[in-house]
Amino acid sequence: MNMNLPFLAVLFLLSFVSPSFSVRCNPKDKEVLLQIKKDLGNPYHLASWDPNTDCCYWYVVKCDRKTNRINALTVFQANISGQIPAAVGDLPYLETLQFHHITNLTGTIQPTIAKLTxxxxxxxxxxxxxxxxxxxxxxxxxxxLLELNYSQLTGTIPPSLSQLPNVLAIHLDRNKLTGQIPESFGKFKGPNVPDLYLSHNSLxxxxxxxxxxxxxxxxxxSRNKLEGDVSFLFGKNKTIQIIDLSRNTLEFNLSKLEFPESLTSLDLNHxxxxxxxxxxLKDLELQYLNVSYNRLxxxxxxxxxxxxxxxxxxxxxxxxxxxxxxDCK
Known part of the structure; x- marks a missing residue:
């Protein structure tokens, strides 16, 4: 009988039950994460960030299996106060950065994020x-994905966002943005045309x-101060599925517009x-329609x-x- 079998079995089990038995965490990444925790005031939300354990197993972080580098930091619904730590820019392999549903997160969008290429x-x-x-x-x-919604951001929308070649969706809704929708938003550089969410601002x-x-x-x-004719957004050959232009001061003749078969939701109210x-309109598979409070x-x-x-x-x-x-009279 092989006397080493029990020992090997224990080793095998330990590899599952004890993450720290086989350390994956990159030391540089661990140092940065601990700095982030410190800068956020050592919140309870990050209690698992123990320097004596493997950071690949810490809460709200994720390691890439091939490189063992931190590639995701997803902090959400946390009782955290303060600003986004500058140290987030020192996680060079980061692919996902999220601070979501943290109402006490203040300050501006951290400039060091620019380093996260x-x-x-x-x-x-x-x-x-x-x-x-x-x-x-x-x-x-x-x-x-660029999601900056439900915050207190001000100023105008940077035209340069149209230079993002791979973006699929831009969420800037529910802020305090002013100015016009950039002309460049009709000239996105990538192969995909992104979904645009600009509602609840003061555009x-x-x-x-x-x-x-x-x-x-x-x-x-929706819910801006946009004006004029937007009939050019429609057409038989378009691919629009959902369009919400409600609660603006848009003014155009709806009579002769043609709609694509793809359209499932149309909101033009107010x-x-x-x-x-x-x-x-009767030929469409509409799931939602609202044309109330107009002059039709x-x-x-x-x-x-x-x-x-x-x-x-x-x-x-x-x-x-x-x-x-x-009924009509």
Missing amino acids: NLKMLRLSFTNLTGPIPEFLSQLKNLT TGKVPKSLGDLNFSTLDF NRIFGSLPQG CGQIPQGGKLQSFDVYSYFHNKCLCGSPVP
Whole structure:
């Protein structure tokens, strides 16, 4: 009988139950993480960040299996106060950086984030971050998601964000942004056209016509102070699926617009849109529709999904009539 078998069995078990038995953590990364913890005031949320254990097994961090370098820092719903530590920029292999749902997180977007050239996801949301959206974000060429919503950011939207070649979605909604939507947002450099979420700000002026040159899937410009004609965002050959332009001061004739078959959600409520509802609307597989509080007139096209929406989707227009609102006279 092989007397070494029990010992080997114990070794095998230890490799599973004791992470520190086989150390993966890069010493430089551990040092940076401990500095981050210190800068955040040693919060209870990071209690597992014990210098005597392997940092690859700490809470809200992740190590790449090949390089053993920290590639994700995802702090969320934490009772943490203070600013984003400058040390986050010293995690060179970071692909995901998240500070989410931390209402006591203050200050500006940390400039050292510019060093994180491998970053694919930047999520700084539901915070009290202030100041402008920094220009340096356009240097993060690997970004696929930029999420800076539900904060207190001010100033204008940097036109340079259109230089992000791989971005799939940009969330800047629910801040205090001012100025116009950049003309460059109709000229994104990458192969993909990103979803744009700019709602609940104080954006003004006209939507740039350049946006009509791209095939967006989702546009949410609701609850701003936008004006003018945006009919160029629509068309039979577009790929738009969700468009929310509600609660602006947009003014254009809806009558002759054509809509793509892809459209599933259309919200135009609380604008100054006039004309009638196009017959083409009844041919769409709409899941949501709201054209209330405009200046529309004429009979609601009969058929398709249009009668499945309640009166609140249509009411408070100049003279819309027919089911589900009162009959035409």
